[in-house]
Amino acid sequence: MSEDQNGRNIMMSGAELVEKIDVKTKNIRTRSLDISFNELSDMYEKNELLITPEYQRLFRWSEGTQSRFIESLLIELPIPPIYVIELSEGVYELIDGLQRISSYMHFRGHHPERKEEDGSFHHLRLVDCDIVEELNGLTFADLPKALQIKLRRNFTRVEVIRKESDPQLRYHMFKRLNTGGEPLSSQEIRNCTIRILDNEFINFLIKLSKEEDFISCLSISEERLRQRYDEELVLRFFTFKNYGERYTHEVEDFMTEFAEAVAGKDLSFDYATEELCFRKTFKILKATMGPNSFMPMNPKGQLIYRFSTYIFEAFTLGIQQHLSKIDLSTFDQVAKIGIIFENIKKDERFRSITSGGGKSSYAQLRARISFVEDYVQENL
Numbered sequence: 001m002s003e004d005q006n007g008r009n010i011m012m013s014g015a016e017l018v019e020k021i022d023v024k025t026k027n028i029r030t031r032s033l034d035i036s037f038n039e040l041s042d043m044y045e046k047n048e049l050l051i052t053p054e055y056q057r058l059f060r061w062s063e064g065t066q067s068r069f070i071e072s073l074l075i076e077l078p079i080p081p082i083y084v085i086e087l088s089e090g091v092y093e094l095i096d097g098l099q100r101i102s103s104y105m106h107f108r109g110h111h112p113e114r115k116e117e118d119g120s121f122h123h124l125r126l127v128d129c130d131i132v133e134e135l136n137g138l139t140f141a142d143l144p145k146a147l148q149i150k151l152r153r154n155f156t157r158v159e160v161i162r163k164e165s166d167p168q169l170r171y172h173m174f175k176r177l178n179t180g181g182e183p184l185s186s187q188e189i190r191n192c193t194i195r196i197l198d199n200e201f202i203n204f205l206i207k208l209s210k211e212e213d214f215i216s217c218l219s220i221s222e223e224r225l226r227q228r229y230d231e232e233l234v235l236r237f238f239t240f241k242n243y244g245e246r247y248t249h250e251v252e253d254f255m256t257e258f259a260e261a262v263a264g265k266d267l268s269f270d271y272a273t274e275e276l277c278f279r280k281t282f283k284i285l286k287a288t289m290g291p292n293s294f295m296p297m298n299p300k301g302q303l304i305y306r307f308s309t310y311i312f313e314a315f316t317l318g319i320q321q322h323l324s325k326i327d328l329s330t331f332d333q334v335a336k337i338g339i340i341f342e343n344i345k346k347d348e349r350f351r352s353i354t355s356g357g358g359k360s361s362y363a364q365l366r367a368r369i370s371f372v373e374d375y376v377q378e379n380l
Helices: 014-026 039-046 061-073 100-107 145-153 167-177 185-197 200-211 210-219 221-225 229-246 251-263 270-287 311-316 320-325 333-345 348-353 362-379
Strands: 028-037 083-090 089-094 156-159
Touching: 028 039, 039 100, 039 145, 039 156, 061 100, 083 100, 089 100, 156 333, 156 362, 185 200, 185 229, 185 251, 200 210, 200 270, 210 221, 210 229, 210 270, 221 229, 229 251, 229 270, 229 311, 229 362, 270 311, 270 320, 270 333, 311 333, 311 362, 320 362, 333 348, 333 362, 348 362
Parallel strands: 083 156
Antiparallel strands: 028 156, 083 089
16 A cells, blocks of 8 residues: 555555566576585685674574474474575575574584584583484484485575665565574664664664673663663663654554664664663763662652562653763752652652553653653752
8 A cells, every 4th residue: 555645545556556566576696505504614614604793693593492403304304494694605604404503503513503622522412302312412423424424514594685676675584584593682683673774773782781880770680681671771761762652552563663764774864863862861860870770669758679570661761851961060959850750759649650560652641751751840
């Protein structure tokens, strides 16, 4: 469907729809190659197959799952194709198939992330093979020579998205390939997929997530940090600060939509100004509340030691219109602001709009932000 001058949807004719599909189809250039896992491993070592740091840290298959994959290769079970993007002639970037390549390299003792304390590579010892149980306990060196050769020469289909393809379509292809399989956090998927559109915005989020003032205000678990929740919070801040009035649907999709718009240059984003704003926001919060910034309080005014996303939104966004008026140069000013923030957390109305579930609508988001805005305005 398209829109008329008044924004109303107009149904596209069948011929127009066919033409639209044909145009998109022509913008994807692909070719298929049959490449052995041994050659893929060699390509990786020679920097002809690139795997970004974000992909490498997502190597999560258990040793049992890795072992069953090796078993599948040995007994010639069919496996899904591997997908790569062509960066230049003969140089590819992996977009789907990390687990399979990494499992092969681990079994061969080539995986760069699998090292022993003495610096040597760790060799996977097969476990939990359930079709040929006799494989359990074996390393690559333990296999008969015939099986070693069979494994080295085992081919897989590699689908190459040519460099001439439309980057937007390449992006959507990666996004769809990587929303199933091993469970990844939303931010981990974004960090990989958005890079296909542009590196700048994701690198910006990662950089700010490492800011000392920001880190000092967070009280989140190591598991959530491992899943890049700190980076997701940076994205959440900028999404609702710059795009909040468009918020009408599920928040994860909404943040992805904003990231896509910025990375795809469909939305203006002043990196220098936004960074200054971010830095001052968390400088204020660190000076006044520190690691307790986003912890709720109970009716007795006692801290509840857990991170609250609702309170994160309320304070980080609620002080935006007051940034220029907040001066942290004197102890008295810092103390005064700290008392204001504490009183906000103690307020029964604030606690009611930042506790419990089901408060993710735009109206509820606006209510908690406005509460902080108005309270600071009246008491600063």
